[in-house]
Amino acid sequence: MIARVSLDFAVGKEFDYLIPAELVSRIQVGARVKVPFGPREVLGAVTAIVDQSPHTNLRPITKVLAGQPPLTITVLKLARWISDYYCCPLETVLKTVLPEAVRHEEEGWKERLVVQAIPRAGNAAKLTTRQESILTAMEGQTEVPLQQLLQRARTTPATLRRMEELHLITITAGVVERDPYAHETIVPSQSLALNPEQASAFARICQAVDAAKSQTFLLHGVTGSGKTEVYLQAIAHALQQGKGAIVLVPEISLTPQTVERFKARFSSGPLQTMVAVLHSHLSAGERHDEWKKIRQGRARIVIGARSAIFAPVDSLGLVVVDEEHEYSYKQEEAPRYNARDVAVYRAQLENAVTVLGSATPSLESYYNAQQKKYSLLEMRLRADHAKMPIIRVVDMRAEARKEKGPPIFSLKLKEGITSRLEKGEQTMLFLNRRGYASSMQCPKCGYVAGCPNCSISLTYHRREQRLRCHICGHAQKAPTECPDTACKNPAIRFAGLGTEKIEETLHKLFPKARVARMDSDTLKRKEDYRRVLGDFKTGKTDILVGTQMIAKGLHFPNVTLVGIIHADLSLHMPDFRAGERTFQLLTQVAGRAGRGDVEGEVVVQAFTPFAPAIQYARRNDYTGFYDAEIEFRQQLMYPPLARAAIITLKSCHEDKVRFTADYVKVELQNGLKSIADLVVAGASPAPLLKAETFFRYQIMLRTRNMSALSKRMHPLLTAIKLPDDVSMVIDIDPVNLH
Ligand code: ADP
Ligand code: ZN
Numbered sequence: 001m002i003a004r005v006s007l008d009f010a011v012g013k014e015f016d017y018l019i020p021a022e023l024v025s026r027i028q029v030g031a032r033v034k035v036p037f038g039p040r041e042v043l044g045a046v047t048a049i050v051d052q053s054p055h056t057n058l059r060p061i062t063k064v065l066a067g068q069p070p071l072t073i074t075v076l077k078l079a080r081w082i083s084d085y086y087c088c089p090l091e092t093v094l095k096t097v098l099p100e101a102v103r104h105e106e107e108g109w110k111e112r113l114v115v116q117a118i119p120r121a122g123n124a125a126k127l128t129t130r131q132e133s134i135l136t137a138m139e140g141q142t143e144v145p146l147q148q149l150l151q152r153a154r155t156t157p158a159t160l161r162r163m164e165e166l167h168l169i170t171i172t173a174g175v176v177e178r179d180p181y182a183h184e185t186i187v188p189s190q191s192l193a194l195n196p197e198q199a200s201a202f203a204r205i206c207q208a209v210d211a212a213k214s215q216t217f218l219l220h221g222v223t224g225s226g227k228t229e230v231y232l233q234a235i236a237h238a239l240q241q242g243k244g245a246i247v248l249v250p251e252i253s254l255t256p257q258t259v260e261r262f263k264a265r266f267s268s269g270p271l272q273t274m275v276a277v278l279h280s281h282l283s284a285g286e287r288h289d290e291w292k293k294i295r296q297g298r299a300r301i302v303i304g305a306r307s308a309i310f311a312p313v314d315s316l317g318l319v320v321v322d323e324e325h326e327y328s329y330k331q332e333e334a335p336r337y338n339a340r341d342v343a344v345y346r347a348q349l350e351n352a353v354t355v356l357g358s359a360t361p362s363l364e365s366y367y368n369a370q371q372k373k374y375s376l377l378e379m380r381l382r383a384d385h386a387k388m389p390i391i392r393v394v395d396m397r398a399e400a401r402k403e404k405g406p407p408i409f410s411l412k413l414k415e416g417i418t419s420r421l422e423k424g425e426q427t428m429l430f431l432n433r434r435g436y437a438s439s440m441q442c443p444k445c446g447y448v449a450g451c452p453n454c455s456i457s458l459t460y461h462r463r464e465q466r467l468r469c470h471i472c473g474h475a476q477k478a479p480t481e482c483p484d485t486a487c488k489n490p491a492i493r494f495a496g497l498g499t500e501k502i503e504e505t506l507h508k509l510f511p512k513a514r515v516a517r518m519d520s521d522t523l524k525r526k527e528d529y530r531r532v533l534g535d536f537k538t539g540k541t542d543i544l545v546g547t548q549m550i551a552k553g554l555h556f557p558n559v560t561l562v563g564i565i566h567a568d569l570s571l572h573m574p575d576f577r578a579g580e581r582t583f584q585l586l587t588q589v590a591g592r593a594g595r596g597d598v599e600g601e602v603v604v605q606a607f608t609p610f611a612p613a614i615q616y617a618r619r620n621d622y623t624g625f626y627d628a629e630i631e632f633r634q635q636l637m638y639p640p641l642a643r644a645a646i647i648t649l650k651s652c653h654e655d656k657v658r659f660t661a662d663y664v665k666v667e668l669q670n671g672l673k674s675i676a677d678l679v680v681a682g683a684s685p686a687p688l689l690k691a692e693t694f695f696r697y698q699i700m701l702r703t704r705n706m707s708a709l710s711k712r713m714h715p716l717l718t719a720i721k722l723p724d725d726v727s728m729v730i731d732i733d734p735v736n737l738h
Helices: 021-027 074-083 090-097 128-140 145-150 157-167 198-213 227-241 255-265 284-295 308-310 339-349 365-372 396-402 411-421 497-510 525-537 578-590 613-617 622-636 655-672 704-717
Strands: 002-007 015-018 030-039 040-050 112-117 169-174 215-221 244-248 274-278 299-304 318-323 353-358 373-379 388-394 425-429 439-441 459-461 464-467 475-477 494-497 515-518 541-545 557-563 603-608 643-651 679-691 692-704 728-731
Touching: 002 030, 002 090, 002 198, 015 030, 015 299, 074 090, 074 308, 074 704, 090 308, 112 145, 112 728, 128 145, 128 157, 128 169, 145 157, 157 169, 157 643, 169 339, 198 215, 198 227, 198 318, 198 373, 215 227, 215 365, 215 613, 227 244, 227 255, 227 318, 227 353, 244 308, 244 339, 244 411, 255 274, 255 299, 274 284, 284 299, 299 308, 308 339, 318 339, 318 622, 339 353, 365 622, 373 541, 373 704, 388 622, 396 603, 411 425, 411 497, 411 603, 439 459, 497 515, 497 541, 515 525, 557 578, 578 603, 578 622, 603 613, 613 622, 643 655, 643 704, 655 692, 655 704, 655 728, 692 704, 704 728
Parallel strands: 215 353, 215 373, 244 299, 244 318, 274 299, 318 353, 388 603, 425 541, 425 557, 515 541, 557 603
Antiparallel strands: 002 015, 002 040, 030 040, 112 169, 439 494, 459 464, 464 475, 643 692, 643 728, 679 692
């Protein structure tokens, strides 16, 4: 018998190996194996077992990793589909599909070494400072995994062994399951009585789950309409039928409230099951353990970010994609998959039901609902009878005329904040740009501080007195005079706003207010996020300023005012989705207001107040926006009317990359002639010509049948021999156009 194996490094093909007699019983599709490759031994995954091979002189598999095969047949099929559709080698896909810690596991469920402190008698020998600090690091815990202690106490195994000899600690093998939520107390919750809109959505989802025929629902429910309650009860229903569920959320480390709600519902009661959590802030060990719980069937519900769609849930019944319009479902490195679309495909493979939920569905999903590919479920009312907030759009051009130049806060917003402070209610302010000022200019010679690696200006961060590039991370000291040696003007000017400046201005305008800021500058560790949100939730903060981080899924009943400082910021991006993005952002941010008993108010400051995206958002008119936007997409044959792919060529040499891009375009045009509706645009400079030292040129392809295009295009592009210093990225269904 012969096993086909996908090796752990990307070569774009699989290799055949003999299965030695003694391993026959242990080798299945999905198993991890060790095989000879040239002079080395490498790890790989068995993707098929076949009777014959076109090759001769096959070498035998050397070893099978213990335990259940980590790859299930379904996940393997899914991986193959991703490889074909997103034009990415299977090996690379499998790297994303299986967590690192699981791929390298040699001996199945690994026993870990754990360290326990031995209680010391009062007059024991004097400890070294080193030893003291290790014991301090263990305080309050009965046992600590050795690896964790090594990191936490920044020490070495030798030091610990020495402490063991001195009977200060014991080191034993134990199976410790790392639970990232261990320190949290979760109060069990009961199902709520559904309102009529929820009940009807719920009934239709249950029907589909029972029919065990794949179906995709688009749950379009306004913010606060109680979508989560529908998910929870639908999942409970699936569990009753013996089925498992996967819930995707945009970035779970940023939505602790959602995780809590799931744990609270399923941590007790008749349907009690473990809820496994998978997201990017887990340590490798934590991820390993969560994954194992799922593979062993002990956790039947998985909640996680993007890659949780690959969780090895057995007999999957339901997949929920919350906030399905979010761009973070798209992975911006190979494989460049969109977890929402993969979810729909996976559910098809397993006869499961998908629920895509959003208050602002992506044009793609709503279009699919219009085309009857998806079934539309609508919830127009807020579940807790709270009213939708009143949205006021302030014309900042008029405000600018009243004062000298545009103010940061309009009169309306200032009054709003003042009255909230007086009433003890809370305010959230939103600006989608961190830092203090978006550029530094010299008014005399016109010098603008730009990034040496990217074609954008540097953002000024005042607290640290540095200029930073928000693309590549380049940082330099902020100059105190114009760096142009001929100019040296000391009166350098900062233009454009950032959240840091908002925070500072608030302190000036409202000296008594307690203000907190939440953006990736202030949140370096995951505890920061909990702390800032905790303080806001318990009323220790009056005003929370933030970037889009605060726009998502948060629920604070005492927030009655939301201010959007610069609504047009996302509107004038060189991206055909700029309008959609702005509409979504405004609606989501506005959804944070008035979720308690008091009606909410939203103040939207804009320099283009009559832009359709802003006006439709103000009227809370999703379908109005959709109709206008789809017409524009239709005219240009942009998604969702067609599907797009972007081929980006990158190089440090601009001439070379331009030349290569033109060549690739011609190759594509010649090779893909038979695809009748294909449009090939470019090659043209990317909107951000230079990023991270590379010049970038793009070719955009559009067609209605992307599967056919992918299949033809991938071998064509792989066959092109690129110059050494030019590289290529293929992005199917791109969401990021710069
Ligand atoms: P969405 O996810 O649609 O934005 P949520 O699920 O966060 O909305 O629900 C908003 C609020 O309404 C929550 O506080 C939730 O507990 C409450 N809620 C949901 N469904 C019901 C219901 N049937 N009866 C009463 N309150 C509900
Ligand atoms: Zn840069």
